[in-house]
Structures are given as C-alpha cells and as structure tokens.
Amino acid sequence: xxxxxxxxxxxxxxxxxxxxxxxxxxxxxxxxxxxxxxxxxxxxxxxxxxxxxxxxxxxxxxxxxxxxxxxxxxxxxxxxxxxxxxxxxxxxxxxxxxxxxxxxxxxxxxxxxxxxxxxxxxxxxxxxxxxxxxxxxxxxxxxxxxxxxxxxxxxxxxxxxxxxxxxxxxxxxxxxxxxxxxxxxxxxxxxxxxxxxxxxxxxxxxxxxxxxxxxxxxxxxxxxxxxxxxxxxxxxxxxxxxxxxxxxxxxxxxxxxxxxxxxxxxxxxxxxxxxxxxxxxxxxxxxxxxxxxxxxxxxxxxxxxxxxxxxxxxxxxxxxxx
Amino acid sequence: xxxxxxxxxxxxxxxxxxxxxxxxxxxxxxxxxxxxxxxxxxxxxxxxxxxxxxxxxxxxxxxxxxxxxxxxxxxxxxxxxxxxxxxxxxxxxxxxxxxxxxxxxxxxxxxxxxxxxxxxxxxxxxxxxxxxxxxxxxxxxxxxxxxxxxxxxxxxxxxxxxxxxxxxxxxxxxxxxxxxxxxxxxxxxxxxxxxxxxxxxxxxxxxxxxxxxxxxxxxxxxxxxxxxxxxxxxxxxxxxxxxxxxxxxxxxxxxxxxxxxxxxxxxxxxxxxxxxxxxxxxxxxxxxxxxxxxxxxxxxxxxxxxxxxxxxxxxxxxxxxx
Numbered sequence: 001x002x003x004x005x006x007x008x009x010x011x012x013x014x015x016x017x018x019x020x021x022x023x024x025x026x027x028x029x030x031x032x033x034x035x036x037x038x039x040x041x042x043x044x045x046x047x048x049x050x051x052x053x054x055x056x057x058x059x060x061x062x063x064x065x066x067x068x069x070x071x072x073x074x075x076x077x078x079x080x081x082x083x084x085x086x087x088x089x090x091x092x093x094x095x096x097x098x099x100x101x102x103x104x105x106x107x108x109x110x111x112x113x114x115x116x117x118x119x120x121x122x123x124x125x126x127x128x129x130x131x132x133x134x135x136x137x138x139x140x141x142x143x144x145x146x147x148x149x150x151x152x153x154x155x156x157x158x159x160x161x162x163x164x165x166x167x168x169x170x171x172x173x174x175x176x177x178x179x180x181x182x183x184x185x186x187x188x189x190x191x192x193x194x195x196x197x198x199x200x201x202x203x204x205x206x207x208x209x210x211x212x213x214x215x216x217x218x219x220x221x222x223x224x225x226x227x228x229x230x231x232x233x234x235x236x237x238x239x240x241x242x243x244x245x246x247x248x249x250x251x252x253x254x255x256x257x258x259x260x261x262x263x264x265x266x267x268x269x270x271x272x273x274x275x276x277x278x279x280x281x282x283x284x285x286x287x288x289x290x291x292x293x294x295x296x297x298x299x300x301x302x303x304x305x306x307x308x309x310x311x312x313x314x315x316x317x318x319x320x321x322x
Numbered sequence: 323x324x325x326x327x328x329x330x331x332x333x334x335x336x337x338x339x340x341x342x343x344x345x346x347x348x349x350x351x352x353x354x355x356x357x358x359x360x361x362x363x364x365x366x367x368x369x370x371x372x373x374x375x376x377x378x379x380x381x382x383x384x385x386x387x388x389x390x391x392x393x394x395x396x397x398x399x400x401x402x403x404x405x406x407x408x409x410x411x412x413x414x415x416x417x418x419x420x421x422x423x424x425x426x427x428x429x430x431x432x433x434x435x436x437x438x439x440x441x442x443x444x445x446x447x448x449x450x451x452x453x454x455x456x457x458x459x460x461x462x463x464x465x466x467x468x469x470x471x472x473x474x475x476x477x478x479x480x481x482x483x484x485x486x487x488x489x490x491x492x493x494x495x496x497x498x499x500x501x502x503x504x505x506x507x508x509x510x511x512x513x514x515x516x517x518x519x520x521x522x523x524x525x526x527x528x529x530x531x532x533x534x535x536x537x538x539x540x541x542x543x544x545x546x547x548x549x550x551x552x553x554x555x556x557x558x559x560x561x562x563x564x565x566x567x568x569x570x571x572x573x574x575x576x577x578x579x580x581x582x583x584x585x586x587x588x589x590x591x592x593x594x595x596x597x598x599x600x601x602x603x604x605x606x607x608x609x610x611x612x613x614x615x616x617x618x619x620x621x622x623x624x625x626x627x628x629x630x631x632x633x634x635x636x637x638x639x640x641x642x643x644x
Contacts, residue, residue, distance in 0.1 A: 097570070125574065147549050155548035182548055184541040194537050195549040198524045200578045202559060203571075205523035206516075215516050219506040221558020226477035226504055227469050227517040229635065233551035234627045236543020237524060242608030243624065248419065249525075250596050252447065253588045256522045262584040266575045274572050286564030301641045302565065305556045308634060312627075313551065319623045 007032035007178050013084075013091035015040055015105055017048035020122060020148065021094030025076060026055045027151035028092075030064055031179040035076045036084040040095060040105060045080055052076060059151050062307040082108045090118045090172070092144060097125040103134040110136040118168050120144040124196055128161035139165035142172060143186075149303075152310050156181040157194065207269060208261035217287060233313050329354035329500050335406075335413035335435075337362055337427055339370035342444060342470060343416030347398060348377045349473035350414075352386055353501040357398045358406040362417060362427060367402055374398060381473050384629045404430045412440045412494070414466060419447040425456040432458040440490050442466040446518055450483035461487035464494060465508075471625075474632045478503040479516065529591060530583035539609060555635050 013036040014025045021037070029035045037052070039045040053073070060069050077084050085091055091109050095101050102121065109119055115137050123131065124145060132138040143159035156176050160169050169185070176183040184194065209215050215223075231240060241249060273287070280286045284295040335358040336347045343359070351357045359374070361367040375395070382391050399406050407413055413431050417423050424443065431441055437459045445453065446467060454460040465481035478498050482491050491507070498505040506516070531537050537545075553562060563571060595609070602608045606617035 125570070125577075147552065153548060153552050155545065155552065157545065182544050184537070184545050186537065186541075194528075194531065194542055194545045197531060197578070197582070198527055198542075198546070199550070199559075200575070201523040201527035201582055202520045203575065204579055204582060205520055206559065209516065209519060215506070215508065217560045219508075220516055220520075221560050222504050223477065223479065223506050223516045224520070224558045225555065226475060226635070228521070228550075229555035230469065230475050230477065230628070230631055231624075232547065232554045233631065234547075234624055236546045237521075237528065238539045238543050238609050242603045242610060242612075243620075245602040245604060246595055246600055246608070247602075248447070250588055250592050253522070253525065253592060255447075256519070257526055257588070258586040260519070260523050260526060264580040266572055266579070270572050270575060273568055278568055280567040280569075281564045282567060286568070287560050288564060290564075297641075298565075301638060302553075302556055304641075305634075305638055306552070309552055309555065312630060312634065313548070316623060316627055319619075319626075 005175065005178065007175075008034070010034075010090070010175075011036060011088045013038065013088040013109075014094060015082075015085075015091060015109060016094035016096075017044050017051070017078075018094065019051065020146065020150070021092075022048055022051040023055055023148060023150040024092055024094060024122070024146055025052055026059060026072075027146070027149075027179060029072050029076050030056075030059055030066075030151055033075075036088055037076060037078045038082055038085065039078065039080050040108075042080075045078060049078060052078070055149065055151070058149070058303060062152065062310070064151060082112045085109060085112045088113055088117055090120065090175070093119065093121045097123060099126060099130070099134070102126070102131060106131075106135045106141075116140060116168075118142070118172060120172070122146055128159050129163070132161040132163050138163040140168050142169055144172065144176075149306060152306055154180070154182045154310075154313065155195075156183040157186055158183050159186040204263060205261050207267035208263065211267060211269065233309055234316055327497065327500065329497075330356070332356075332412070332497075333358060333410045335360065335410040335431075336416060337404075337407075337413060337431060338416035338418075339366050339373070339400075340416065341373065342468065342472070343414075344370055344373040345377055345470055345472040346414055346416060346444070346468055347374055348381060348394075349468070349501060351394050351398050352378075352381055352388075352473055355397075358410055359398060359400045360404055360407065361400065361402050362430075364402075367400060371400060374400070377471065377473070380471070380625060384474065384632070386473060404434045407431060407434045410435055410439055412442065412497070415441065415443045419445060421448060421452070421456070424448070424453060428453075428457045428463075438462060438490075440464070440494060442494070444468055450481050451485070454483040454485050460485040462490050464491055466494065466498075471628060474628055476502070476504040476632075476635065477517075478505040479508055480505050481508040526585060527583050529589035530585065533589060533591065555631060556638055 010033055012028045012033040014021050015038045017037055017039045025035050025037045039048050056069055056072060059065060093105055095105055119135055119141050121131055121143055122145060128143040132141045135141040142164045145157040147153040147155040158172055173183055173185055206220055278286060281290055281295050281298055284290045284292045332355055334350045334355040336343050337360045339359055339361045347357050347359045361370050378391055378394060381387060415427055417427055441457055441463050443453055443465055444467060450465040454463045457463045464486045467479040469475040469477040480494055495505055495507055528542055600608060603612055603617050603620055606612045606614045
C-alpha cells in the first residue's frame with residue numbers, strides 16, 4: 001500500500017515570479033510545501049520579495065494561515081539560482097508566453113532536478129503537447145492552470161499533453177486536493193481551456209453586438225454583473241439550466257444560434273485599444289477611466305471581495321454536499 | 323416643472339401569475355405601488371395566492387420590507403377579472419411565450435385601461451416590435467425584462483420596439499430606479515437581449531466542446547463556478563479585461579476566434595434531453611440526478627444564497643461608488 005502524502009516533506013518550485021508566480025508560491029507554501037522560488041529575469045528578485053510578503057499578509061488577513069506568518073515566510077527560498085530546485089518533486093513554470101523563453105527555462109530546470117520531477121506550466125496560450133517536446137523526459141510534463149489569487153481560488157485545470165504519463169497526472173490531481181482546489185482534469189490538450197474558450201465565445205459575441213450598435217460597454221457590464229453575477233458563484237451553466245427548467249432551451253437555441261457572430265476577425269475596437277496603449281486598471285488607463293487613487297481603491301475592494309466570495313462559495317459547497 | 327413621482331399613488335398591474343409574475347407583483351408592491359394581479363389561466367389564482375404569500379415572507383426574512391408584511395399584503399389585489407386593472411398606469415404581462423396568448427391578453431388589458439397606460443412584456447423570446455403590433459396604441463408598449471427573484475435582483479433590461487414612444491420608455495426607466503434596479507436601456511429591439519445572447523454564445527461553444535469529447539458537464543460547471551464565479555459579481559466582462567490587463571487579448575482573439583464553434587444546429591444532447599423529458603430541478607429530474615429532498619434543499623440553499631449575494635453586490639457597489 002502507498003504511504004499517504006506528507007505535504008510538508010514535498011519540496012515544490014516556482015520559476016517566474018511575476019504576479020501569478022508569486023501568488024502560486026504563496027499558495028504552495030500555505031498548503032504546507034517547502035517552496036523554492038526562482039527569479040529567472042534580472043531584477044525580478046527584489047520585486048518578488050515584496051510581492052510575496054504582501055500576498056502572505058493578504059492570506060493572513062483573510063484567515064487562511066494555520067501557522068504564524070514567519071513560519072511560512074521562512075519556508076520560501078528565493079533565488080536567481082536554479083540549483084535551489086534540486087530536491088523539488090514538482091516545479092511550476094510561470095514565465096512569459098514565449099516558446100523560446102519557456103524552452104530555456106525547462107532545460108535549466110531539467111539540469112538541476114531528477115528525471116521524475118514533474119514540470120508544469122501555467123500557460124493558457126501554448127498547447128501542452130508543444131511545450132512538452134521541449135522538456136527532457138516529456139512524460140513528466142503537464143499543464144497546471146491556476147486562477148488569481150492562486151492561494152484563494154478553488155479553480156484549477158490540470159491538462160495532459162499527448163505524452164504525459166498518467167501516474168504523474170494522477171499524482172498532481174491528488175496533490176491539488178490537498179491545496180484546497182476543485183481541480184478539473186482535461187484528458188485532451190485543447191488550446192485556451194474550458195473557461196477561457198467560453199469567455200472567448202462571449203467576447204466574440206459582445207464585440208459584435210457593440211460594433212453593430214446594439215449595446216454599450218457600460219450596459220453590458222451592468223447586465224452581466226447583476227444577472228450572471230447573481231447566480232454564477234452558486235451554480236455552473238448546466239446546473240443553471242436545471243434550475244431554469246430545460247423546456248424552452250431547444251427552441252431558443254434553434255432561433256438564436258443562427259444570429260450569433262461567426263467572425264474570426266479581431267474586433268476593430270480591440271485594434272484601437274492596443275494602438276491607444278490602453279493597458280488596464282493596474283496602469284490606471286483602461287477601457288474605463290480611473291484616477292490612480294481610484295485604481296488603487298478598486299484593487300483593494302477586489303482583494304476584499306475575493307475573501308468574501310471565497311467564503312460564500314465555500315459555505316454553499318458545504319450546504320450542497322450535505 | 324414636473325411633480326416628483328409618488329410611487330404609492332401609481333397603480334401597477336401584473337397579468338400572468340406563474341413564478342415570474344408572482345415575483346414581479348411582490349417587487350412592485352414592496353417598491354411601494356398598489357398592485358393589481360390578474361390570473362388569466364383557470365385555477366392559477368389559488369396557487370398564486372400561496373406563492374405571493376411565500377415570496378413576501380422571503381422578502382421579509384431578507385430584510386427588504388420597510389413596513390409590516392400585512393401592510394404590503396393588503397395592497398395586492400388578486401383576481402381573474404381584468405377590470406381591476408382600470409386605474410393602472412403600467413401593466414406588466416408575464417404569460418407564456420406564445421404570440422396568440424399574448425395578443426388576447428393585450429386586447430383584454432387595453433379594453434380595461436386608458437390609452438396612455440404603459441403595457442410591458444417580460445418576454446425574452448419574441449421581439450418587442452412584433453408584440454407591439456398586437457397592442458392598441460403601440461407607442462405605449464415596451465419590454466421590461468426582470469431577473470428572478472424580481473424583488474431582489476438589480477438586473478433589468480428595458481427594451482424599446484420600433485414604435486415605442488420615448489416619453490413612455492423614459493418614464494419606465496425613471497421608475498425602475500425607484501424599484502431599486504440598475505436598468506440597462508436597449509435602444510434597439512434585439513432578440514434574446516444582451517445577457518441571453520452572451521449566454522447562448524457560451525452554450526453553443528460548450529455543447530461543441532462536450533460533443534467533441536473535450537470536457538464534461540460536471541467539469542464545465544466546476545470550472546465556471548470557481549473561475550468566472552469568483553469575479554462576476556464584482557465586475558463585468560470589460561471591467562475584467564481592465565483588471566487582467568489588456569495586452570494579451572488581441573493575440574489571443576486572433577488565435578482562438580477561428581477555433582470557436584459556428585454551428586446553427588441544436589446540439590444532439592439537447593434533442594436527447596428533450597426526448598427524455600428532462601425538465602430540471604423543480605421536477606427533480608435534470609441533467610444532474612436529484613432526489614426530491616435534494617431538489618428542495620437545493621432550491622432552499624439558492625434562496626438563501628440569493629439574499630447573501632444581493633447584499634454582497636450592494637456593499638461593493640457602494641465601495642466602488644465612494
């Protein structure tokens with residue numbers, strides 16, 4: 001019989017310490033792992049230290065820590081040197097969405113680790129089967145797709161490439177439950193993954209409706225927030241069909257599907273945004289107008305919201321499981 | 323200068339007292355209107371009395387009542403007789419999605435009311451411009467699209483038909499704010515409305531992914547609930563783009579749009595569901611398996627969730643407006 005996993009003895013690594021990588025390092029650490037965090041880009045290390053400290057504080061404020069903050073802090077090792085990864089059983093890559101950059105990173109990870117160390121990518125842009133071929137011993141490679149903030153959200157997609165070994169994929173799936181995730185397992189290596197694919201279908205349709213003058217950005221957001229936002233934390237889209245009653249859907253599909261946008265074209269509006277260097281709320285320069293103070297207030301409010309929606313989702317998962 | 327509206331003096335009517343109509347009657351009543359509720363279908367009246375009493379109790383339990391419950395209860399008149407509508411300034415139709423049935427109802431409403439009484443439909447299936455032509459004095463007709471439970475959700479779409487008079491549409495828009503709604507105004511008469519259209523784009527894509535073996539119903543729901551469900555109450559989809567940062571979207575659109583489903587075909591799965599008389603959670607016979615007890619527990623949990631998410635959305639709207 002296999003020994004049950006002792007998470008505190010399983011070293012994990014993270015390479016790439018931008019916002020997502022820092023957030024994943026905190027998630028792995030507060031789940032109980034010793035964490036080796038590598039900054040592969042010059043000068044990333046100092047920023048990462050600050051970011052990780054802030055995120056750990058946020059996790060503490062949100063009541064997610066079982067132990068004291070220093071207990072976790074000292075279990076995260078930060079370095080620019082890949083050799084700290086040598087005892088890791090799992091290394092998560094979080095660098096930019098560029099094949100060449102990722103290829104170099106995988107080689108450096110492989111140089112320092114054992115042949116059965118699992119290497120995973122957070123990519124949502126490049127197929128796992130393509131990245132896999134850049135990895136020595138490709139059977140140990142898979143996609144682990146996190147949602148921000150990684151230490152709070154339940155979401156996780158685990159994606160196998162064509163060559164991923166079942167044993168490794170199953171081990172990660174089991175581990176993910178110990179991280180407090182509700183992982184979904186993708187047997188196939190699809191680009192974009194489930195939620196992203198569905199959101200892109202939404203984007204295609206909404207840009208179409210806006211470009212044809214049917215609605216506006218503001219009205220869309222209002223409608224979505226107060227309509228879909230009033231049930232989506234409680235149920236998925238098929239559970240929603242069950243709740244609405246299924247009888248009218250066939251007829252509606254028949255009527256509406258032929259009206260939906262089938263375009264492959266990137267919307268003009270998006271071209272204009274990119275040309276206008278619209279970058280989003282972090283730069284206080286987005287589709288909406290924000291002063292720097294407003295942008296900060298917005299980010300703070302969302303951090304607080306995250307905590308509350310996490311708790312709400314958790315309570316209802318318990319009620320539904322009773 | 324126009325007198326400010328005194329809502330307690332504006333009589334409103336509801337015709338059709340299924341779940342949605344009953345819920346709208348409660349919404350109009352607790353907003354302050356005297357409400358005349360007509361049951362056009364034989365035997366609907368007794369059920370409607372029970373349903374409205376239950377919903378009023380739910381609203382009371384949720385802390386939505388300014389006055390005592392009996393105060394509101396006695397301001398709702400229930401009848402099978404359309405003549406109770408004669409002093410109504412607005413009559414909302416909530417009967418089945420059938421043109422002939424709606425046409426008969428509009429005629430009966432028009433027979434009892436003044437020519438400037440606004441008549442509205444909750445339809446999300448038939449274009450407002452088509453229904454409008456069945457109404458004597460079509461300029462006073464428009465779509466008012468509510469979300470369940472009507473007395474709790476902020477969502478509301480007000481849709482003009484080709485012949486709808488601006489004065490009537492503006493009056494309803496103003497009134498909707500007194501109902502505690504965040505209405506969106508649709509200048510054009512599109513089928514399906516914004517949120518529905520976007521959800522149908524989601525349905526088309528997800529049935530495609532499931533039929534091609536890429537994912538399952540259960541995994542989709544899990545992914546959507548824990549991913550989209552973790553932000554959608556806080557922000558709309560364009561606010562989300564701002565929050566994510568906009569830089570990668572153009573490239574991703576270019577890559578993913580050509581992969582999205584363009585089908586007009588109703589999915590086979592849906593045909594099978596309809597053939598199998600799968601009807602949803604209310605009949606304890608849905609896409610998922612529910613015992614009657616589980617179905618009840620599920621409905622109760624959702625009613626409780628509704629109250630909490632309403633409060634959460636409200637708190638964050640205040641924070642964002644600060």
